[in-house]
């Protein structure tokens with residue numbers, strides 16, 4: 001922190017922790033306006049800790065169990081701080097659901113509690129908003145041959161009426177293709193030169209953000225802002241967000257995966273072909289695309305002639321690259337470029353270099369054509385569209401070149417993956433299989449430390465699942481908190497006030513085969529329907545593999561003939577709709593995988609049993625996971641205990657956390673994976689659970705007990 005900041009820090013006024021706590025204490029403002037108020041000592045404690053984090057410039061790591069009421073516990077100090085010190089606070093979440101809850105329910109409630117109006121805004125990435133200029137251009141050149149003509153018209157009609165311009169407010173789901181033709185993009189924004197500047201949706205939300213005391217964002221957008229600051233914008237001026245020095249990370253268990261996905265880059269033939277098609281295409285001898293439109297304004301117009309042959313070269317280079325990749329992959333679906341595979345990657349890397357050269361030649365050509373456009377002609381829409389495409393193509397060139405330099409860039413993981421196109425998307429002459437090249441950061445901890453913790457005056461990270469076993473070491477290590485100045489770090493856990501010992505029953509069938517046995521799948525296909533009957537439906541079955549889910553679902557539909565409740569599986573419908581049906585039909589059952597392990601909220605009787613089929617270990621052929629494991633082994637650690645187990649524990653805790661959402665919720669967690677009791681590492685899972693009644697008996701006994709527990 002520089003001298004100026006220190007002076008500013010000194011002039012900040014602290015907030016009184018007792019006054020802050022009084023708002024949610026008995027007799028306080030919340031008590032007066034809420035009929036169902038019950039003082040929660042644990043919430044008051046958390047609020048005081050967060051207040052201290054603001055006052056003393058701390059890095060708070062606070063695990064708050066379900067029902068602690070963490071949003072009031074951080075919103076009240078955040079608002080008090082922002083108002084008193086005129087210093088905005090960023091609240092970053094992992095899911096859109098939580099953002100909506102904060103903006104539609106919790107912040108308005110905090111306004112009532114504090115008796116003050118607060119300026120706050122929900123800010124999304126600019127790609128989520130319509131760009132009026134691009135929309136006008138797209139609508140004015142509707143091409144009968146383009147698939148998205150109808151959609152652009154519908155988006156255009158909607159934008160006329162919309163007050164937000166935000167994609168989430170459109171009543172239909174626009175396709176990726178149509179949306180990316182009309183959304184806002186930083187490279188294509190003309191800023192003050194734009195004729196729509198004064199009515200621009202992005203500029204409107206930016207103005208609101210510049211004025212706001214509280215800005216709600218998602219982790220992705222926050223990382224986009226941090227990246228831009230680390231790349232030179234600094235921390236004192238506006239970048240993607242206005243400047244700030246205080247962050248609250250809610251759903252902080254997801255920081256590592258959000259940062260990993262934000263800082264990853266990938267490319268495949270569709271991504272490149274789509275951009276090339278927008279730049280230049282030749283149909284029946286007639287040329288079109290942005291390059292043609294812009295060339296007439298460029299003094300380098302003659303360069304356009306090279307475009308056609310360069311594009312053909314890029315396409316054939318990509319075909320060669322895919323052939324080399326498929327030879328390399330053979331029957332595997334993914335492969336990482338590392339010491340043990342480097343030799344076999346040889347032919348692939350030769351093809352990659354050729355592709356990088358031809359793609360680089362094409363971007364140089366576009367540069368030359370753009371450079372030849374005079375300042376007066378730069379308002380031509382194709383000029384700005386070409387700039388977006390050029391930026392993306394240049395990123396792909398860097399990514400492809402980085403594959404050849406992997407040995408010097410060991411801070412990243414380089415890997416290829418073979419995927420299959422759905423047959424209905426296949427065009428004549430195209431190969432069903434395609435290959436994606438991906439670069440992913442190996443570790444985000446130093447980036448978090450230098451880009452976030454060292455720069456911010458205070459950071460509070462909270463979630464219901466940060467601990468593994470009894471401590472925070474795993475989460476702190478993965479997210480860089482272990483490398484931050486330790487005198488600033490404050491880790492605490494705040495236990496759920498819900499009566500788990502009375503309301504939750506944890507069962508494991510002792511006669512289940514171990515999951516690595518061949519008979520395991522057959523056994524679970526017999527056991528799951530019996531467990532469902534024991535709970536009379538009301539069950540969420542969580543799988544770690546979609547194949548296993550599909551097979552178990554098929555068996556269950558046979559076993560459960562005549563069963564009254566709805567039997568659903570992930571993939572049958574939109575996730576939100578499945579969830580809605582599940583909530584509305586008390587006896588329904590849902591077979592689900594990944595996205596249902598966390599973030600879903602089903603209070604009440606419709607969820608009385610969560611079945612966890614297997615402990616959620618990451619599959620060992622995940623290339624990023626393998627690279628991270630190897631890095632641990634290399635420094636002498638034990639990757640199973642330091643990475644596999646703790647990652648699985650956090651996911652397991654998220655899974656069981658779906659069950660009890662209110663103090664009067666009651667139900668059973670059934671784990672079909674006996675390793676939790678029989679392997680030494682199982683203790684890490686059981687220690688991370690709330691205290692509750694447990695049972696380890698054969699399936700027959702367990703089914704009786706489940707029924708008795710739920711319906712007693």
Ligand code: SF4
Pocket residue numbers: 130131132133134184185188189190191192194195196197200201202203
């Ligand atoms: S100001 Fe930028 S984002 Fe807004 S309409 Fe104009 S070009 Fe689009």
